[in-house]
Amino acid sequence: MIDIGSLRALAAIEQYRSVIAASEAMGFSPSAVSQQVKKLEKEAGFALLERRGRGVLLTERGVALAAYGRRILAELEELQSTLLADPAKPSGQLRVVAFSTACRGLVGPLLGKLAVSESGLDVSVLAEDPREAVARVANGEADLGLVHNWNSVPLVIPEHLSLEWLCEDIADVLVHSSHPLAARSGVTPADLVDEQWISTPHGAICNEALLRIFADLGRVPDIKVYDPDFATHIALVEQAAVVALVPRLGRPALPGDVVAVPVTDPVQARQVGIVHRRTMTASPGIRYVSGLLREIAASGPGEP
Known part of the structure; x- marks a missing residue:
């Protein structure tokens, strides 16, 4: 009988492209994951993995078995989360x-x-x-x-x-209270093209959203600081060093010298x-x- 743990190990190797990465995701040692696959190969009667450089690839039959395994694991998960669970007591x-x-x-x-x-x-x-x-x-x-x-x-x-x-979740532009835009009830991207910004790191979704604001204007924002933490963004705006685009969800109370100005045309949400x-x-x-x-x-x- 095919062991569920062995199927899970094979599916993880296919997903993560290596035994080591699969073992880290599963919380087991690479040796334990390899033993699971060897056990499955013995039960199946054919090879499931083949060496390719420093890594491994699934054989054609290994890929097919992994696909079956994923379906079985999904059905098992559904069984455990429904029929075997008490709906009245999570x-x-x-x-x-x-x-x-x-x-x-x-x-x-x-x-x-x-x-x-x-x-x-x-x-x-x-x-x-x-x-x-x-x-x-x-x-x-x-x-x-x-x-x-x-x-x-x-x-x-x-x-x-x-x-x-x-x-x-709406995002506002945060500026220092001394900034010329601080008294505005709203700003458009055209009002912001010459500002210096703090942004989340390259590739982060919020960084991409900031870049897209100026795409129709043919401009790229002048980003002086990259930091993943919006608390840092607020702190640097408080120093009047930069402006920032910060969503309202989870945003702490702003310091007295930091003003949130809504963005329009389009609203940043x-x-x-x-x-x-x-x-x-x-x-x-x-x-x-x-x-x-x-x-x-x-x-x-x-x-x-």
Whole structure:
């Protein structure tokens, strides 16, 4: 009889392209993962892996078996999350991955509600950019992800994931109170072309959103500082060193010398949502946590 653990090891090797990477994702030693595959090869009667340089590739029959394995593992996950779970009492471990401002604005209140609830859920949280969050949920490394999708930077969601939008999160331009734009009720991209900026790092979705603001003007923003933490953005605006584009979700109270000015034509907004594997749709834990997140999001991410 084929062992489920061996199928999981083979599927992980195909996904991560190496035994070492698969072992790290699964939390086992490379030796243990290799033994699982050798056991599967013995049961199947044919080779599943072949050496290619310093790494390994799945053989043609290995790829086919891995595909069957993924389907079996998905059905097993669905079984465990539905028929074997008590719908009236969510329990067990739930792995959540969320972008940093959602950790502050949504996950923090979520953990507070769970702390006083009677659920048996054990929730762990990892902060990741939305693209990485989607990948972790898609690959089974996380159960639920909080993601955002800027109106100018689409987020790709695999077909086997379910996506539910929770709220819209507006981003404002933050300027020092002495800045000429501080007294404005709104600004357009044309008003901002000559400013010096702080941005999230190259390749981050929020960095791409900032770049897209000026694309129609044929300009590139003058970014002087790259930092992943919006708290740093606020601190540097307070020093009158730069301006910043900062969403309202999870944004702390602004210092007295920092002013939030809305952006118009277009409004800078991102949709915030939940992703999980479709096989987990009926999971009591997923349904319970999703309901709490809807309640928290309904209160709004904040005002300028």
